[in-house]
Amino acid sequence: MYNYGFDTTYFLVIIGAMLVMYAQTRVKSTFNKFSEWETTNRVTGRQAAQTLLQASNIHNVSIEHIPGHLSDHYDSQNKVLRLSDATDQETSIAAVAVAAHECGHALQDAENYGFLRMRNAFVPIAQLGSSLSMPLLMIGLVMNLLSLVWLGIIAFSAALLFQIITLPVEFDASKRALVIMEQYHLVEPDEIPAAKKVLNAAAFTYIASTLNSALTLLRFILMAQRRRD
Numbered sequence: 550m551y552n553y554g555f556d557t558t559y560f561l562v563i564i565g566a567m568l569v570m571y572a573q574t575r576v577k578s579t580f581n582k583f584s585e586w587e588t589t590n591r592v593t594g595r596q597a598a599q600t601l602l603q604a605s606n607i608h609n610v611s612i613e614h615i616p617g618h619l620s621d622h623y624d625s626q627n628k629v630l631r632l633s634d635a636t637d638q639e640t641s642i643a644a645v646a647v648a649a650h651e652c653g654h655a656l657q658d659a660e661n662y663g664f665l666r667m668r669n670a671f672v673p674i675a676q677l678g679s680s681l682s683m684p685l686l687m688i689g690l691v692m693n694l695l696s697l698v699w700l701g702i703i704a705f706s707a708a709l710l711f712q713i714i715t716l717p718v719e720f721d722a723s724k725r726a727l728v729i730m731e732q733y734h735l736v737e738p739d740e741i742p743a744a745k746k747v748l749n750a751a752a753f754t755y756i757a758s759t760l761n762s763a764l765t766l767l768r769f770i771l772m773a774q775r776r777r778d
Contacts, residue, residue, distance in 0.1 A: 558768040565761035572757035579750035583643040589737045594636035594648035597735050601652040604733050610655050621647050623654035625669060630655055646744040649730045653722030664717045671711050678707030686769055698773045705766055712759040719755050723748040
């Protein structure tokens, strides 16, 4: 007989949602704060990216503008570094830090950084797992088919594993960004702590998202075990 009382596993959902909300609020407030702090050298995000790519002897990566706010990313497949409205032509510490972070990914790509290669290779598996997990879990739970539930859990685990692999990639890119920003004098030494705060806030969004997924996975496992019992 099913228990129609309060499902205590919802606490895992609430905790995960709160983590993600906190991370998003933190990165927005930190970015907004340091978007108002101009770098001493007054270089734009695009100029910073151009300088860093040239200094690193990376000549096969182009820079493009992409609409949106904080939609910046490095496309390793097409060798394109895309900078958003908040970064491309802005001269703030936040803009330069984000541009340098994306250059960090370009450096990883140029050096065949192990975790980046692993992440890129895992993309198809993660996409398949992400697309199949929820349908399998929902159908399995509704129809009480534990085999489908556990298949959904395995698929969801693949998507979570991708997020875990992404963490060292992002941490390393931020570490590289701090080094090269100072090395090529894009920011002054007294501006490095501010740039670090921007990058740390961005990194925490990946941590929060991964923890949220881990808590969701734990919830599904607990639900599957209850059905088995």
